[in-house]
Every structure is written in C-alpha cells, then in structure tokens.
Amino acid sequence: MAGQIKMTAGTARQSNPAGGASSTAGAVPNHVVAAKQSVSLSQRWRGSRNLLPALIFLGLFFFAPLIGLLLRGVLEPTPGLGNYEQLFANSAYSRVLFNTFSVAGLVTLFSLLLGFPLAWAITLVPRGWGRWMLNIVLLSMWTSLLARTYSWLVLLQASGVINKALMAMGVIDQPLEMVHNLTGVVIGMSYIMIPFIVLPLQATMQAIDPMVLQAGSICGASPWTNFFKVFLPLCRPGLFSGGLMVFVMSLGYYVTPALLGGAQDMMLPEFIVQQVQSFLNWGLASAAAALLIVITLVLFYFYLKLQPESPVAASNAR
Numbered sequence: 001m002a003g004q005i006k007m008t009a010g011t012a013r014q015s016n017p018a019g020g021a022s023s024t025a026g027a028v029p030n031h032v033v034a035a036k037q038s039v040s041l042s043q044r045w046r047g048s049r050n051l052l053p054a055l056i057f058l059g060l061f062f063f064a065p066l067i068g069l070l071l072r073g074v075l076e077p078t079p080g081l082g083n084y085e086q087l088f089a090n091s092a093y094s095r096v097l098f099n100t101f102s103v104a105g106l107v108t109l110f111s112l113l114l115g116f117p118l119a120w121a122i123t124l125v126p127r128g129w130g131r132w133m134l135n136i137v138l139l140s141m142w143t144s145l146l147a148r149t150y151s152w153l154v155l156l157q158a159s160g161v162i163n164k165a166l167m168a169m170g171v172i173d174q175p176l177e178m179v180h181n182l183t184g185v186v187i188g189m190s191y192i193m194i195p196f197i198v199l200p201l202q203a204t205m206q207a208i209d210p211m212v213l214q215a216g217s218i219c220g221a222s223p224w225t226n227f228f229k230v231f232l233p234l235c236r237p238g239l240f241s242g243g244l245m246v247f248v249m250s251l252g253y254y255v256t257p258a259l260l261g262g263a264q265d266m267m268l269p270e271f272i273v274q275q276v277q278s279f280l281n282w283g284l285a286s287a288a289a290a291l292l293i294v295i296t297l298v299l300f301y302f303y304l305k306l307q308p309e310s311p312v313a314a315s316n317a318r
Contacts (some may be wrong), residue, residue, distance in 0.1 A: 059102065066293075073290045079216060083287035093271070098270030100268040103185055103257070110190040111246050115197030119238075122198070123205040134202065141195045149256045152188040153179060156196040156260070173317035184260035185267075191251060196249065204238030244303045248296050 028114070073083055087093045100138045118137070138149070156159050158175040178184050217227040253267040256298045260269070266274075266290055275285035 003173075007157040010220045014276065026110050027090065061314065065264050069286050070290050072282050073286035076286070083283045086284060087287055087291065093221055096266050096268055096271045097286045099182075099265055100251060103189070103265070103267060104247050106186050107189045107193055108243055110186065111193040111197045112243060114190065114234075115194045115201060115242070116239075119198045119201040119205055122202050126256045134198075137198050140191075145255055148192060152184070152191065156187065162247045170188055179260055182261070185257050185265060188256045189253060189261045192256060193246045193250065196245050200242045200245075201235065203236050203237035208234050240303060240306065244299060248299060251295065252292055 070271045156178040163175040216230045257267045272285045275281040
C-alpha cells in the first residue's frame with residue numbers, strides 16, 4: 001500500500017509540470033490581444049464618418065466665429081492685451097463687471113429661495129395637481145420673454161398695480177421706484193429664471209425615496225435635522241445644476257436688464273451691444289464677450305469638480 005502511495009505521488013509530481021505547460025499554452029499571446037483591441041477600436045470608430053457633416057457645421061458656424069471674436073479682442077485697435085487692461089482698469093467698466101456679477105448672484109439666490117419651495121410643493125401634492133403646477137411653470141417659460149418683461153414694467157412702474165395696491169392699503173405714502181434700477185432687474189430676472197431652478201430640482205426631489213426620510217425620523221432626527229442633514233444633501237445635484245444654469249444665463253442676459261434697468265445698472269451684455277452699435281469698438285466688445293466665455297467655462301469646470309454627476313444620472317442611479 002505504501003508503495004502504491006509513493007507511485008501515485010510521483011505520478012502526480014510528473015503530471016504537474018505538464019499541467020503547467022498546458023496552462024501556459026492556453027494563455028492568449030500578446031499579439032492576439034493587440035489584434036483584438038485594434039479590431040474593436042476600428043469597429044468603434046467605423047461610424048465616426050457620419051459625424052463629419054456635424055463637425056464641419058460646428059467648425060464653420062461656431063468655432064470659426066468664436067476664434068475670430070477672440071482674435072479681435074487682442075488685435076483691435078492695436079495688438080496686445082490693452083482691451084482687457086482697459087476693462088479692469090477703467091472705473092466705469094469695472095462698475096459694469098461688478099453690476100453683472102452682483103445681479104447674477106442676487107438673481108440666483110432669489111430664484112433658489114423661491115424655486116425650492118415651489119419644486120417641493122409640486123413633489124408633495126397629488127400627481128394630478130403636481131402635473132398642473134408643473135404645466136403652469138412650463139407655460140411661463142413658453143411665453144414670450146419680451147411680453148413677460150413688459151408685463152413687469154407695467155406692474156412695477158410708479159402708476160402700476162403694485163404701487164397702487166400698496167398705497168391703497170396704506171403701506172406706503174408715495175410710489176416706490178422699482179423700475180430702471182437694480183430692484184426691477186432682480187425682480188424681473190428672478191421671475192424668468194425660476195423655472196430653470198424648478199425643473200432640475202423637482203426631478204431630483206421626485207427621485208428621493210420617502211423611506212430615507214422616514215428612517216431619519218425613526219432614528220430620532222427632528223424635522224429640521226431631517227431636512228438639513230438628509231433631505232437637503234439629497235437635493236444637491238438639482239441645486240447645483242439649477243444654480244449654475246441660472247447664474248450663467250444671468251451673466252449673459254440682455255432684454256430684461258435693458259428694459260427694467262437703468263444706465264447706472266448696466267450689465268456686460270448691454271455694454272457689449274453699446275460698444276458695437278454706438279462706438280463701433282469691436283476690440284473692447286470682443287474682449288468683454290471673451291471674458292464672459294471664460295467665466296462660463298471656469299464655472300462649469302468647478303461644477304464638474306463639485307458635482308460630477310448630473311441630476312438625471314443621480315436620479316436614475318437611485
């Protein structure tokens with residue numbers, strides 16, 4: 001019996017190298033792997049030729065004008081960075097930059113403060129009522145921007161409905177100045193921007209599982225703690241995407257500030273139009289437009305760093 005065991009062990013030891021050799025022989029050679037990868041890459045890029053018309057269109061009608069705009073900012077009237085130095089050195093132009101950022105920040109803040117409870121209400125009410133409320137929000141977006149701005153001009157002027165109502169109630173003795181100043185611009189733009197906060201925020205809130213909030217209450221969290229520690233962090237994708245959208249759009253808005261604002265509250269888009277139409281100063285206008293583009297790209301970069309996934313992706317993941 002002992003001899004048979006030794007023979008079996010020896011046979012096993014002899015067959016082990018053969019098994020190793022067979023496993024080595026079964027391994028895929030490197031050139032085969034490289035060939036498969038090249039085939040997969042060729043298959044992946046096989047349909048890229050269909051994108052050629054779209055790339056040509058973007059190159060001719062987007063990138064070429066954009067490059068021309070950037071070149072004018074450094075070439076006209078003289079080559080150099082004089083236009084950019086003038087934007088920051090001149091006190092009047094610096095005031096325009098300050099107005100642009102302050103209005104965009106205030107509009108984003110008020111849009112978040114007003115849009116958050118509206119999105120929450122749409123999420124909490126029964127589905128039928130929520131659909132009607134959401135349709136009303138969408139209807140406000142589809143209404144003409146010029147008509148909405150002129151409506152606020154009628155409502156906010158000295159003889160408008162708001163001033164007359166406040167004077168009739170005895171709240172004020174004389175009409176408030178709410179047009180052709182910063183107040184009118186912020187009110188009008190906040191109303192226009194609220195839908196851009198509500199839509200991504202409501203989609204994010206709709207995807208939140210109510211059991212998560214219920215679990216926080218069961219664990220002893222107060223309503224305020226549950227709101228700030230559980231609900232608000234879950235709404236972060238919608239808040240970030242909506243806030244960024246509103247801020248960037250506010251930086252480049254023209255119609256509402258031009259109608260409801262005044263000369264002292266000029267924003268960068270109005271400044272660009274003025275430089276082109278009134279003074280034919282294409283170099284300074286191009287520099288201001290390039291500054292807007294750079295600010296937008298920087299904000300988008302920080303948004304991707306802080307919030308790498310979109311609210312739609314986050315909703316699908318949950």
